[in-house]
Amino acid sequence: MAIKKRTIKGKPYYYLERNLRVGDTEWKTFSIYLGSKKPHAKQLHTLEKRLGSKINQYILDKILKTDTQFIDKETALLLERIKTSHKKILGALDKTSRANYLKRIRETFITNTNAIEGSRLTLEQTKKILELRDKYDVDDVEELEVVNMEHCLELYDELLEKKIELDEKIILRFHLLLLKTIPKYEAYAGIWRPVKVYIRGSKYDFPHWKRVPKLMSNLLAWYQNNKNKTHPVELAAKFHAKFVTIHPFADGNGRMARLLMNYIIQLNGFPFTDVSFSKRDEYFETQELAHFGNYKNFVLFLVQEIKAQFKDLKRKIKIQIFS
Incomplete structure (x- = not known):
């Protein structure tokens, strides 16, 4: 995971991002918006958990098919x-x-x-x-x-x-x-x-x-x-x-x-x-x-x-x- 800064119309915007392989050849960038100020180191653990939850939900939506009966999340x-x-x-x-x-x-x-x-x-x-x-x-x-x-x-x-x-x-x-x-x-x-x-x-x-x-x-x-x-x-x-x-x-x-x-x-x-x-x-x-x-x-x-x-x-x- 890495914090990325983007400047739009002169204003800074911060994102926590992670690139993850989601298929044999497919990669996807997952991100969450952090605000206009770079977060403190103490905040990172909570933010990483938020991004991790987002990634897990994406994976679940992708792999836990609608007719699966016996394999839970x-x-x-x-x-x-x-x-x-x-x-x-x-x-x-x-x-x-x-x-x-x-x-x-x-x-x-x-x-x-x-x-x-x-x-x-x-x-x-x-x-x-x-x-x-x-x-x-x-x-x-x-x-x-x-x-x-x-x-x-x-x-x-x-x-x-x-x-x-x-x-x-x-x-x-x-x-x-x-x-x-x-x-x-x-x-x-x-x-x-x-x-x-x-x-x-x-x-x-x-x-x-x-x-x-x-x-x-x-x-x-x-x-x-x-x-x-x-x-x-x-x-x-x-x-x-x-x-x-x-x-x-x-x-x-x-x-x-x-x-x-x-x-x-x-x-x-x-x-x-x-x-x-x-x-x-x-x-x-x-x-x-x-x-x-x-x-x-x-x-x-x-x-x-x-x-x-x-x-x-x-x-x-x-x-x-x-x-």
Whole structure:
């Protein structure tokens, strides 16, 4: 913040101003009028709070969309600070450290997202498979799932760099890569399910397979209609929950939901957020509630994970382990 003096028709006018980035390339100057006399140093703290309130209100008006239900003002501001700080932290890392960090995020996500669905592979085993994937033919199902998710993430990065919006074609492309070469399920790769599905232990009866194309069309229409009305984190959580409630594929629905949720988050500048295997039970509980229209628990679950993982990133940066 800085005090600026402007002279108009020979008279001095003082303003407290701050330049702030409000988009990827957009900057905005915020100011409050101080009067015709420069304020004393003792007054600055109060004046800075006034300007800060004005900035916060602008940010809230910009980010807390009209149809947001479960993310309050304080949480929206915190998420915005996390988004901004995350970009600054990654931007401050040297090229090698940044690459190592992103690689670790990828390996951890692949390990956790497969483990949630029953894979027994550890993080170290996942890393080894990815390191050697081009050196031998992978035929074990759990190892194939690792390689296939890596292929999904390669497409993910390509689409995200171009800021391509989600549509049916993209979702089916992801799924084709996910189930490609998987025994018993390869025939279902990249198509809406032509069979009945169920989840052991769930009380929810998933829609008949003939309804899936229409339900997915409705979901994508809902996404397009709400992407500028709902906070992106809430939007991503609800999309995930609605997607899983449809269960549009014969296999891979959970992994697809977590991938697409992150795609929506990152399209809006928020950091990639993993669902840890250690949170599996809590995660499944939120999904069961969402099957019956209660999305609040999962929205708040996702918010907590974003906060916790950013806190962990700051700790790792502090002790500089990305080497």
